[in-house]
Amino acid sequence: MNKIGIIGAGVAGLSVAIRSAIKGEEVHVFEANAYPGGKLSEIKSGEYRFDAGPSLFTLPELVDELFELAGENPRDHFEYSRMDPICKYFYESGLEITAHADVEKFAGEIAQKTKVPFRQIMKGMKKSQELYETLAPLFMYKSIHKAKTYWSREAFNAYPKVPRLNFLRTMHQENQQLYGNEEVIQLFDRYATYNGSDPYQTPATLNIIQHLEHQLGAYAPKGGMIAITKALFELAKRKGVHFHFNQRVEEILTEDKLVKGIATDQGQYKFDAVVSNMDMVNTYRKLLPQAYAPKFLLNQPKSSSALIFYWGIKKQFPQLGVHNILFSKNYREEFRQLFDQKSIFEDPTIYICITSKYESEDAPKGCENWFTMINVPHNQGQDWDQLVREARTHLIQKINRQLRTNIEELIETEEILDPRSIEAKTSSFAGALYGNSSNNMFAAFLRHANYSSKLPNLFFCGGSVHPGGGIPLSILSGKLAREFMDEKLPA
Ligand code: FAD
Numbered sequence: 001m002n003k004i005g006i007i008g009a010g011v012a013g014l015s016v017a018i019r020s021a022i023k024g025e026e027v028h029v030f031e032a033n034a035y036p037g038g039k040l041s042e043i044k045s046g047e048y049r050f051d052a053g054p055s056l057f058t059l060p061e062l063v064d065e066l067f068e069l070a071g072e073n074p075r076d077h078f079e080y081s082r083m084d085p086i087c088k089y090f091y092e093s094g095l096e097i098t099a100h101a102d103v104e105k106f107a108g109e110i111a112q113k114t115k116v117p118f119r120q121i122m123k124g125m126k127k128s129q130e131l132y133e134t135l136a137p138l139f140m141y142k143s144i145h146k147a148k149t150y151w152s153r154e155a156f157n158a159y160p161k162v163p164r165l166n167f168l169r170t171m172h173q174e175n176q177q178l179y180g181n182e183e184v185i186q187l188f189d190r191y192a193t194y195n196g197s198d199p200y201q202t203p204a205t206l207n208i209i210q211h212l213e214h215q216l217g218a219y220a221p222k223g224g225m226i227a228i229t230k231a232l233f234e235l236a237k238r239k240g241v242h243f244h245f246n247q248r249v250e251e252i253l254t255e256d257k258l259v260k261g262i263a264t265d266q267g268q269y270k271f272d273a274v275v276s277n278m279d280m281v282n283t284y285r286k287l288l289p290q291a292y293a294p295k296f297l298l299n300q301p302k303s304s305s306a307l308i309f310y311w312g313i314k315k316q317f318p319q320l321g322v323h324n325i326l327f328s329k330n331y332r333e334e335f336r337q338l339f340d341q342k343s344i345f346e347d348p349t350i351y352i353c354i355t356s357k358y359e360s361e362d363a364p365k366g367c368e369n370w371f372t373m374i375n376v377p378h379n380q381g382q383d384w385d386q387l388v389r390e391a392r393t394h395l396i397q398k399i400n401r402q403l404r405t406n407i408e409e410l411i412e413t414e415e416i417l418d419p420r421s422i423e424a425k426t427s428s429f430a431g432a433l434y435g436n437s438s439n440n441m442f443a444a445f446l447r448h449a450n451y452s453s454k455l456p457n458l459f460f461c462g463g464s465v466h467p468g469g470g471i472p473l474s475i476l477s478g479k480l481a482r483e484f485m486d487e488k489l490p491a
Contacts, residue, residue, distance in 0.1 A: 001025055002489050005262050005269060007249045007287070008277030010038030010426070011471055012461040014232040015478025016275050018066050020485070021239035028271070029241060030264055032248035037229030038277075038426045039433075039463075040471065046413040048312040048369045049362045051225035055353040055371060056323065058212040059472035060219045063228055066475075070239055078231035079222040086218045087323040090402050091183055098321075103215055116181045124178045124188065124207070129215055131165060131208040134158045140467045143480045145449035166204035167441045174204030186331050190349070193375050195469055196303025196432065198335045201439035212472075220322065224355050224362065228471065249278070252287045252458065259458045262287075273457040273489055275481055280448045280464040281429035292454045300446050301439060302432035303469070304338055305378045305419035307391055311370040312363065312413035317403065320368075322357045326350040326402050338377055339439070344391050348374040350398060367412070372399075378432040379419040388418055428464070435464025450481040456488055 002025050006013050009031040021027045035041055039053035060080050067074035084101035097113055100106045107121035137154040138144070149155060158165075166174055171192050175185045189199035191209040221227040237243070244264070251263040252274055261270040276283040284293040327349050328334045334345040353371040356363035363369045374391060399407045419431025429435075436446055448465040452458035461477040463469030468477075 002272040002485075003270070004028070004485075005030065005271035005274045006277060007252075007262065007274065007283070008032075008038060008427075008462070009036035009233070009243065009245075010277050010462055010474065011040050011229065011232065012463065012474040012478045012481075013038075013275070013277030014229070014236055015066065015475045016277070016459075016461050016481050017236050017241045017478075018070065018232065018239055019478060019482040021236065021241045022069055023482075023486075027236075027241045028244060028269065029236070030244045030247045030249050030262065030269075032246070032427065033425070034245050036233040036243070036245075037226070039422075039428075040225060040229045042224065042226040043310055043415055045310055045415045046312055047364045048310075048367070048413055049224070049355075049359075050310045050369050050371050050415075051353075051355060052417070054225055054471055055355070056213065057219045057221055057225060057228070057471065058216060060221075062472050062475045063232065066232060067235060070235060072235070072238075077235065078227060080219045080227075081222070083218045083220050083322065085321055086213060087325060088319075088321045089187055090324065090326045091186075092327070092329045092402065093183070095183055097183075097187065099214065101217060106214065110184060110187075114181050114184050116179050116184050120179060121184075124175070125211075125214065127178075128207045128211040130161070131205060132211040132216075134161050134165065135205070135208055140473060140476055143450060143466060143483070144445065145451075145466065166207070169204050171199040171202050171204045171206055174207060175199075183327075186327055189331060190325065192438075193304070195438050196305075196375075196434040197438040197443075198339045200332060200335055201339070202443075203438075203441045205441075206438060218323070220355075220358055224359050249287060252276070252283075254289070254292075254455060257455060259455050273459065273485060275459040275461055275485075277462045278427050279429045279462065280435060280460060282427050283460070285429075286427075292452070294448065294453075297436075297446060297448050300436040302378045302430055303434040303437040304375045305422060305431040305433055306373050306417070307344070307376045307388060307419075308417040309370075309372040309392065309395065310413075310415040310417070311372055311407075311411045313368045313370050313407070313410045314364075314366070314412045315410045316366060316368055317354075317405075319403070320352065320354060320357075322354055324352040324354070326352070326398060338375060339437075342377040342380050342382060344374065344376050344387055344394075346390075346394050347398060348391065348394065350374055350395055352399075376419060378430040379423065380430065384418050384420055388416060433463070434469030435462075438468075450477060451484040451488065459485055 006029045064074040086099040089097040111118040192199035247264040253260045337345040351373045422431035459481040461481040
């Protein structure tokens with residue numbers, strides 16, 4: 001039995017902790033916050049409750065898998081339902097599109113409202129499905145840092161399809177060719193933002209993402225997104241994982257090119273192996289001597305961040321669903337400002353998530369909990385106080401215009417999260433939501449492996465390493481880290 005130290009109780013840290021405890025290891029998780037979940041946590045404001053970060057839940061079977069591995073029935077501890085409709089899209093032109101869970105109904109709705117032929121929408125969906133079926137078994141479920149991945153059945157299935165996998169054109173170019181209608185292109189270009197990237201730079205291969213939401217489905221956990229964290233935290237405790245909250249790890253202790261343990265603000269602990277769920281850049285810069293840093297990976301451009309206004313709204317809006325998008329008039333300019341100017345466009349695309357539509361306890365009667373988010377650059381020393389002030393004014397103007405309301409007078413409570421507070425609460429480098437951005441064709445290969453090439457008993461999980469950010473991929477990063485631990489640690 002090995003004694004394992006895990007830095008961080010994010011969803012990836014919980015994933016690797018549960019898997020390790022099931023194997024019979026002694027597992028200790030050190031978490032700087034007083035609570036588990038990292039980005040997947042919650043905020044309370046007056047009588048309102050908000051999920052703090054993620055709001056879209058896909059691939060729920062990856063959460064279920066952890067219970068099944070532990071010999072438990074997931075439905076005894078964690079429930080969710082498939083969402084229908086998935087999302088409502090609002091354009092400045094007055095166009096409104098509803099994303100129904102049934103793909104053909106969704107395609108029919110787009111065709112009817114935009115004149116893009118139904119068969120073209122279905123063609124795009126099928127291409128996205130082919131991308132997923134070809135690439136997910138390789139890039140999501142396996143480590144691309146293992147030679148045998150490239151000799152696997154899944155790899156030989158993918159090789160003949162490489163010309164169709166769209167590494168060489170951008171997502172926007174591909175969607176332009178497929179749909180030829182600005183509003184529909186914008187709808188599908190938005191999936192680049194799901195890993196903090198720019199549709200005008202990211203390869204069209206990332207059209208894979210839309211398949212998760214539109215075909216494999218979007219889900220609503222009973223109790224809100226926080227139910228995922230609560231269920232996994234309780235499972236970890238049942239499996240004997242030891243949690244040390246309010247303990248920030250300050251150093252990974254090394255000796256003779258081996259990790260010996262960790263030092264926290266409260267003491268030193270010896271471990272046979274350590275797993276970092278801390279952002280990869282901050283792990284190297286803050287916890288390890290410079291000698292071990294893979295500088296090329298650390299210096300890759302970072303993903304976007306988010307600015308969120310958690311608003312308690314003393315009114316209900318029947319025209320809104322759980323997930324709502326109010327699109328910018330000029331998407332190209334929005335991304336130019338985001339990635340080139342490192343600033344915020346005056347007409348940003350706004351995402352409003354209202355969980356009180358299905359969890360009535362999240363807001364008082366007759367009211368709604370608005371998680372109102374825009375994409376913003378990661379922190380590079382901008383004047384955030386001013387940017388947040390300006391963005392708030394622009395958001396309010398846009399919401400008033402598109403929903404014909406006066407939202408400011410309906411805001412009862414307000415909390416704000418910006419790139420600075422995201423980094424402070426989760427140690428994500430510069431507040432970037434997904435580690436490195438995917439704005440080039442090699443991005444998948446420019447993520448850190450789930451192990452250290454210099455220290456054989458140091459492992460990595462989380463949204464900043466392979467296979468990437470988002471809840472499903474972070475959970476999978478825990479699985480891949482554990483697979484490397486099985487190979488590299490004594491049984
Ligand atoms: P984190 O959640 O960042 O957890 C890391 C943990 O490690 C934190 O608790 C931190 O306190 C702790 N830690 C770090 N350093 C130390 C240290 N030195 N000592 C002790 N503890 C430490 N994903 C989706 O799937 N769907 C969405 O809709 C979605 N929307 C998002 C919206 C926002 C606003 C944000 C912020 C994220 C969103 N994501 C979404 C991404 C998703 O939340 C993350 O990819 C995922 O939760 C990352 O989990 P993680 O375990 O890698 O890291």
